[in-house]
Amino acid sequence: MLTSVLLATAPTPLEWTPTVGIIMIIANIIAIAYGKFTIEYPSVEPAAPSPRFFGGFGLPAILATTAFGHILGAGIILGLHNIGRI
Template identity: 45%
Template sequence: MTHLTLNLLAAVPATPTWSAGVGLIMVTANLFALVVARYGIKVKGVGPNLPIELPGLFEGFGVPELLGVTCLGHILGAGWILGLSQAGLL
């Protein structure tokens, strides 16, 4: 390994430990993704339906939509958590 590679490996930022604030940010990110998907997904209900009845916000959502929305929400949440912790706000 080169000297540059060793320096890059040593520059890994510290990640925050779990707290109620971190959980609240993740929930907020998932709700934000859900609202965006509610109005952004044009063709809903393609694929298997969810096995339980959910509130009206999820109307027309199937398994693929729910998995996609929660994946996007977790990606956004991880970014928000890492960004806020590096800025010193978390």
């Protein structure tokens, strides 16, 4: 009895769509732009394979900004899914 009630209240799963991918890309771009202006030492060693390609960021800055971008993107995607927009 309790299991059927819990399963009935479970939300529908979120399917991956190009919209979800675009939201994640935009969230990462925003996070990288935010990091570009707020990280005090963005080019700390170890260096990225091609620093020019990564905006002069070192590996720690790249990992930090993309991790923040994924957290931001997941929150946006889940929030939009919760209110029924995607």
